[in-house]
Amino acid sequence: xxxxxxxxxxxxxxxxxxxxxxxxxxxPDPVIAAQIDHLRLESEIGGYEAKARMLPQVNxxxxxxxxxxxxxxxxxxxxxxxxxxxxxxxxxxxFKAGDRVVTGEAEYVxxxxxxxxxxxxxxxEIVVAPSDSSGAIDLEALEALxxxxxxxxxxxxxxxxxxxxxxxxxxxxxxxxxxILYLLDACQSAGxxxxxxxxxxxxxxSATGRKYLRGPRGTGFLYVRKAALDQLVPLNLDLHAATWLxxxxxxxxxxxxxFENWEFNEAAVLGLGAAVDYALALGMEAIEARVQWLARRxxxxxxxxxxxxxxxxxxxxxxxxxxxxxxRSAGDVQQDLSQRNINVTVSSPSSTLLDAERRxxxxxxRASVHYFNxxxxxxxxxTTALWETRRR
Numbered sequence: 001x002x003x004x005x006x007x008x009x010x011x012x013x014x015x016x017x018x019x020x021x022x023x024x025x026x027x028p029d030p031v032i033a034a035q036i037d038h039l040r041l042e043s044e045i046g047g048y049e050a051k052a053r054m055l056p057q058v059n060x061x062x063x064x065x066x067x068x069x070x071x072x073x074x075x076x077x078x079x080x081x082x083x084x085x086x087x088x089x090x091x092x093x094x095f096k097a098g099d100r101v102v103t104g105e106a107e108y109v110x111x112x113x114x115x116x117x118x119x120x121x122x123x124x125e126i127v128v129a130p131s132d133s134s135g136a137i138d139l140e141a142l143e144a145l146x147x148x149x150x151x152x153x154x155x156x157x158x159x160x161x162x163x164x165x166x167x168x169x170x171x172x173x174x175x176x177x178x179x180i181l182y183l184l185d186a187c188q189s190a191g192x193x194x195x196x197x198x199x200x201x202x203x204x205x206s207a208t209g210r211k212y213l214r215g216p217r218g219t220g221f222l223y224v225r226k227a228a229l230d231q232l233v234p235l236n237l238d239l240h241a242a243t244w245l246x247x248x249x250x251x252x253x254x255x256x257x258x259f260e261n262w263e264f265n266e267a268a269v270l271g272l273g274a275a276v277d278y279a280l281a282l283g284m285e286a287i288e289a290r291v292q293w294l295a296r297r298x299x300x301x302x303x304x305x306x307x308x309x310x311x312x313x314x315x316x317x318x319x320x321x322x323x324x325x326x327x328r329s330a331g332d333v334q335q336d337l338s339q340r341n342i343n344v345t346v347s348s349p350s351s352t353l354l355d356a357e358r359r360x361x362x363x364x365x366r367a368s369v370h371y372f373n374x375x376x377x378x379x380x381x382x383t384t385a386l387w388e389t390r391r392r
Contacts, residue, residue: 001286006372017378020343022160022188022320022368025214027275034274035216038267051266058266061273065221068276068284069205070196074255077222078269082187082208083110085222088259089183089204090114090154092232097123099151104129104137104166106159106355111185115154125149128354135313135355137166139174146178153180158188161322161347161364162355163295163312165193172201181228187211191275192291192319192370194284203228209268212291212319212370215275216268224256234259287371291319294369301379306386311364322347322364325389330363333389340385 007013012026042050051058062073069076079085090111101115105128115126127145132138137155146153153175157168168184175182184202186195191212197205205223209215224232233252234241240262242250252258279287298321302308311322325333330346337344347366349356367382 001282001290001371003372003374006282007374010372013372013377015341017340017342017381019367019369019373019378019382020345021192021214021370022211022366023345024210024217025191025212025370026372027214027216027271028278030278031215031271031274035267035271038270042267047266054266054270057273058269061269061276064273064276064280065223067280068190068195069223070198071223072226075197075223075226077224077256077259078264078272079206079220079222079260080218081210081220082185082206083220085206085208085220085259086111086183086185086187087114088234088236089206089222089224089232090118090152091235092259093152093181093183094231094233095122095124095151098125098149100125100127100149101152101154102127102129102142102145102150103154104156105131105358106135106156106162106164106166106352107154108156108160108185108187109351109353111154111156112353124151131355131358134315135162135164136315137171139167139170142171143174143178146174146180150178150180152183154183154185156185156187158186158193158318158320159355160188160351161311161320161361161366162314162352163299163317163320163322164314165189165316165318166314167316168200168202172199175203176201181231188318188320191279192288194288197223197225204232209272209275213272213275213279214370216271218265219268219272221272222256222259224259229254229256229258238262282371290371291369292317294371294373294375295319295321297375298367298369298379298382301383302386306383306390308386311359311361313359319369321367321369323367324362324364325386328389330365333365333386336389337382337385340381342382342385 066073129142183204186207190207209219210217347364
């Protein structure tokens with residue numbers, strides 16, 4: 001990668017040290033331009049008319065997302081964000097009382113809240129697979145839970161904190177072996193990990209555009225395997241998702257677009273497409289390798305040089321790095337860094353409650369790296385600021 005050129009194409013690199021890519025990454029020039037150009041077109045000729053003119057480019061976004069995931073374009077649905085995508089998929093599963101959902105200890109709060117709501121509403125049971133010694137889902141223990149009562153395996157690929165990468169493909173093999181639907185939350189992995197839904201074996205995958213894909217906020221997408229479509233009926237429908245055939249009849253879209261709504265922010269959709277194309281041009285294997293190398297370097301610098309406690313787990317680790325500063329709250333450290341134009345965020349125990357309670361975690365400082373970060377510019381600025389913070 002020509003990192004210097006990538007930084008030139010990222011206006012935000014001139015203003016901040018951005019280590020909050022797992023929150024919302026910095027958009028590159030082509031993503032910004034795609035949105036501004038379309039908004040300008042809408043202002044000049046009208047929203048409906050602008051979409052009609054740009055329809056080939058809008059449709060091409062499905063092709064780009066399909067290439068990103070090694071899927072078919074008919075298996076892609078555009079969504080407003082990752083949570084909407086995940087909830088659409090989860091609520092389409094035909095649960096009945098007594099059915100079980102198996103998840104992991106590092107499951108994200110929004111997903112778990114919907115498990116609890118389905119438990120109240122439908123009478124399902126929530127089963128949490130234990131973690132192995134590294135912190136990842138214990139595959140042997142997981143398989144022991146998979147009986148005829150399990151309707152769905154729902155796993156977060158890369159949890160919001162802890163650096164962990166769960167063994168998504170190995171879980172997929174177990175799901176296929178036992179004939180169980182498998183929903184993968186790839187919110188934090190899309191754009192930093194080379195995702196192949198055929199190799200992973202998931203039936204559904206949800207993701208966002210704003211994080212490692214470097215797309216605009218308010219964008220997301222859902223993958224639904226063709227073979228699983230007949231088992232899944234969206235909870236909410238509109239005239240885009242289904243056709244009204246008569247007073248008491250309707251027909252669902254035959255593709256994953258049955259999970260979409262008619263109304264979209266077309267400028268954001270085009271920005272998402274530009275972001276995906278940008279990542280594909282760089283190559284997801286190259287992106288994954290650089291992100292993980294940078295994260296390894298940052299963990300080493302924080303633990304061995306700055307002498308901080310790094311709280312990351314898992315044999316395989318992502319670009320998310322979490323740590324604490326002795327005698328300083330995570331919120332205070334974040335504010336100190338922000339005053340120096342260094343962007344990190346705070347990950348609270350409530351985001352992954354089960355994992356946080358199991359490990360006794362406090363609020364954590366989360367620094368999430370991306371391929372445009374550098375040791376010379378970004379890590380040096382962070383370590384200098386952290387040394388000053390420790391002296392306070």
